[in-house]
Each structure stands twice: as C-alpha cells, then as structure tokens.
Amino acid sequence: MKAATAVGRDNSLKALSRSINRPAITIAAIVLALALGAMRLPFLEYLRPVGDFYIALLQICVLPFLLATIPLAVRSAMASGSAPGVLKSLLFWVLMTVVAVAAVSVTIPSLFFSYALPDEQMMNNIGALLGRSADSVDVEFAIDARHAVEIKGAAEGGIFALIPTNIFASLSSNDSVRVLVFAAIFGVGMVLTERESGRSIFEALRHIQAVCVLIFDWFSLLVPIGIVALVAPQVARLGPDGFTALTFFAYPLLATGAVLLLAAPLFCAFALGASPGSVFGALLKPVMLGASTRNSLVCVPLALETLKNDLKVKDEPCDLYIPIGIATIRFGTILYFVIATLFMGTLMGRQFNVIDLGSLAVFSVGASFATIGLSGIAALAPLAIVLRPFGLSYEVAVPLMIIIDPLADMVRTMLNVAINCMIPSLAGGRAAMPTTQSAQ
C-alpha cells in the first residue's frame, strides 16, 4: 500500500513536471525573459542570484548521476554484447555530424561575410568597445629583462584536462569531465570484476541513479522560473550598445545556429519516424535548460529523460553517449570558433579562400576539443589555436568575444545539447514497444 502511494506520488510529480514544462510554457518563459532583458529593467539584477541559486540546485545531482549512469551504461553494453555495434554506430554518426556541422558552420557565415562588410560607423563602434574593454593598452612589456612583466599567452586545454589523476580532487572541484572519464574506466573495471567474483554494487548505483532522477524532477518544476531568472539578466547585460556594435558577429551566429537547431529535431524525427513538431517540442526542454543555465552538463539528466521517455529512443546509445557526448563534443563551439575567425578576418581585411575555409573547419573542430573541461570565458582560450594560423590577433578577439559572450554562450550550449541529442537517435533509432529497461 505504501509502495503504491509512493509510485502514485512519483507519477503525479512527473505529470506536474511535464505539465509545467510544456513547450508552450517554455516558449512563453523564453519570450518573457527576452522581453524583460531587452527592457533592461533595474530589478533584473535581483534575478541573477535567483538564477545562480537555480543552477546550484541543478548541479547538486549532476556528478552523482554521472557516476551512477556511466558504469551502468557500460555494464549494459558489455552485458548485452551489443556494445561494439552501438559504439561503431555512435562513432559513425558522431563523425558524420562533426563533418556536417563544420561544413555548415563554414559555409553559411562565409557567405554572409563575403557579402556584408562593416561600415565606418560599425567599425567606430567596435573600435570604441575594443578600446574600452582592452583597458586602454593592449600590451605591456619591458626592454630590460630585469623589469620584465609577465607575458601572458593563451591558456591551453588539451589531453591533460581529461586525465583524472585525483578523482577526489576532481569531485570536490566539480570537474565533470575528469569524473566522466573516471566513471567510464571504473565502469569497465566493475563489469570485469563482477564477472570474476559475481559481486557488484550495480544495484546500489541503480538506486543512486533513481534518486538523482527524482531530485532532478523536483527541480524541473522550477524550469520556467529558472529560464526567466537566468536569461533576462543575461540579455540585459549584453545591452543595446554592445549588441548593435557586434551585430556583424551576432547575425551569422544566430542564423547558422537557427539552421542547426532546426536541423537537429528534423533529423531526429526522420530517424525515429516521429512528427517533427513532437520532437521539436520534446527537445525544447533540455535545449532551453541549456540556454538558460549555459551549462551543458546540467542538461544531461533531462536530455536522457527526454530521449528515453518522451522520444522513446533506445536506452543503450542514450546512456552510453549522452553524458560523454555532451561533455566532450562541443558542436556549438565549432560554429562559434569559425564565426569568430571569419569575423576577425573581415575586420582586419583578411580574405579566406577555399583552402583557408577547409583549414578553418579543421582547426575549429580541433580547438573545440581543447575547450574540454573549460567553461565560460576560459573556454575562449583555445580560440587562439584557430586565429593565429590565419595571422589574426587573439588579443583583439578576446575583448570583443567577452562582450558578445552572454549571447554566444547561450547559442553554444543550445547547439551542444540539441545536436548531441540527435546522435543517439540516429545511431539507435526508436526503441521497440514496450520500452526496455535501461542500463541492465
């Protein structure tokens, strides 16, 4: 009787969460947030702590969820024997998607920049922003080495950002990527030792996963409030001056981002044999959570729930791919780096031929991997890897990118979530009815 009451309470919570997170309410929250942000009302600054509080709540269960989900997914794949096939399929679609996203990211913005040139007024506005944000001088140095000031280069990410040398330090510092790598390695180890000894803690992990999902359901009730509290101050911070000066950057970013954001649900719908409208409505939840929090990892539980429960995508590719894919494959960053480079090139009067554009796509993909483990402004550092081969100044780009970042970060995260959600759909397709149990 008690169990039945608990299940009923759980179902009513899910129903309430689903009701509150209907596409219409999500879109209304976004429109309200954008309108409030555009009005730049003074009280919006008071919403910022509310938004930060909401992100903090969401982060409570991210690391335990990842620690539980990934070993369970590894076990599920290894136990079913389908792991090689699923992995092969996922790898194929990841490669195809990276190539497609890189191609679209280069093609649309390069067409834009080849026809649109900044006028003198725009150059003045950009220059004024640059002069102001660069704190008046760009570089300081000393002739005499004894008085040398530290010459700071761009911070580099790289492969070392992936190695969990101290998992406890990674956990305490909220370093999700290292936790992911640890969980994957540990999951393989757990499966192998379970086969030898017959003992494991997978049931406990399944319980931890269920607890995390439940906690996340509680916080999902606050998604519309979170969207308004996080997006409105962010839009207000950008301000009309900054946006007007950098429309030249924002237009291709928004246009190409919109193309990719529409393409992802369409491909999902095609792969799942579902209506594009229903897929779009379902994916809106994790994508908008990404837009509001600007934190891809926070979206992992909701993305998994949406794919498995709402869109009925097979569990195995979702469990295997979504946590690792969202953390490591940053499609939004690829687009962002391409546009930033073309934008800087146009400002500096540099032309890009076809070979340059090909190289730009390759560098941007490579640099996007260098952002693993970095977030916010720190994730801009690998932009240097893309800019410098074309003789473009990273030092000029950074102040401009910082100005546009409130908008760009939202677009990047939306793309990361949406396109990563598409890959398990393409690799796994729709689950057979009734739905299989996840992570057995």
Next chain:
Amino acid sequence: MVLRSLFSALALALCVGLWSLPAAAQSPVRPGLPRDLRSIVDVKVLRVAVTRFDLPSFHVRGPDGRLFGPEIEMAQQIGGALGVGVEFIDSAESFDMVVDYVAVGRADIGVSKLSQTYNRLKRVRFSEPYVTLRHALLFNRLAIARVAAGRPPAVVLQKYARRLGVIGGSAYVDFASRNFPDATVVEARNWDTAIENLLSGNVDALYRDEFEIRRVLKNKPALNVQLGSAVIVDQNALLSVAICDTCSKLQQFINYHIGVTRGAFTLKKLLDSDLGKSAP
C-alpha cells in the same frame, strides 16, 4: 682729511642705499641677481621657444593664431613670477630645433613636450619633468601577429626588428636607436605622416609616448581594430623645460615653479583635454 673722506664715502653709500630702497620694494628682483636672471629681467622679456606645429593638449593655436594650452600657461606663469613679459618664438620646425634655439641663445627656455635625452643634455639644461609619460608603441596587429606566429605580441615588440616609425627631429629618434637597435628607424616629417605610414603598411609600428598613442586610438576608435597599443614599462619620457646651459638660477627658479604647481599635467587630464581632440 682721512676722516672727511671716510665720512663722505659713507654718506654717499647711505644716499645710494636710501635712493634704491623704493625701487627694491616695487620689484621682485633683489640686488645681486644672478647673471642669467638679470639678462631676462633687464630686457623685461622671457623668450620661449615652441614648435611651429601644434601639440594637442600641450599647446595649440587658436583661429586668430594666438597660442594657448597648459604649456603656454606654464611659460606665462614663469614670466609672471620673474616680473617680465613672455615672447613666444614659434618658428621651430622640429622638437630638436626648439632645443637648438635655447642652445644658441635665441630663446631663454623651450617648452614643447620636450623629452630629456643624452644628446640634448649635452647642449642645454632641463628642468625637473612637469610630466612623465611611459614610452609606447602603436602597432599593426595583423603584421605583428604574423611575425609572432602564435606567440604573444609582446615577444615580438620587445625585440622589434622591423620598420619602426618615429617623428624626425624628435627624442624618439635617439630612443629608437637605443631601445630597438635591430629595427629600421623610419623618420616621418610629422605625426600625421607617421600615422599614414603605419596605416599604409610602410612601417609596422610607431614609437612615441603613451599619451600620443592613446590619443590616436581615442580620437579614431575604429583604429582600435587594426592597431594595437603597447606600453614599455621601463622607459619613461621626462617632459621638461629646456633651459640655456649656463642658466643655473633660472633652472632652479623653474624647478621651484614646477614643484609648487605639480599635478597640472597628468595623463588623464591630457587625454581628457578638449585641446587633444583635433585629428591625430
């Protein structure tokens, strides 16, 4: 006889002393005035050499050709303190020529944003600096980024070895050969020409003080995109009044004036000055 002569001499000295008292009370000049000050006081004019061209924020010409600006005010205050008028000799074609005028005695002092240099110090005295500005470079971002090949631009600028623009006849000709021995120094006729050289790619960097570099970017913000600014933290331009080589008392006099009016020139005031808003 001897006593009468002694008495006569004393009486004469007393008369001369009493006769000179009212004059001493009216003038700031005391008896025993050193030669360098006396020569100015005698002709009642302080001759001040300035450049023929304007130095925005320092001295400029109005529509009627009259000079004004903080350097002009400073010269007039010094003249006022000496109790003499000020005559501006504004025919110097270059900064070095202002120093030349002082060195050959055509002017008593020179004020035109003059930096102290070893070469100039061989010929004239300099007052205490009325403002100290750090040396700076204005550079073509693209050109420097190409040479830097992925390194920070400061690495290239520190050992700059390309074409470096300076104003001909300025202190920066000396500074450039001393601080950037590997660079090819390109002397421009004036600052406008130097900037044209930078924008046309004839040089990849210009060398001057922090004020002038920042003023260019402040007046034409669009240039921030193409041009970057770099400050050299261990090289200062000591902007001082050039004084004739033998005028030690005048130097002391001007140093005192600069000491009591310290703060009249600051980088912020100079950058914010309406006199600095003319085209670079």
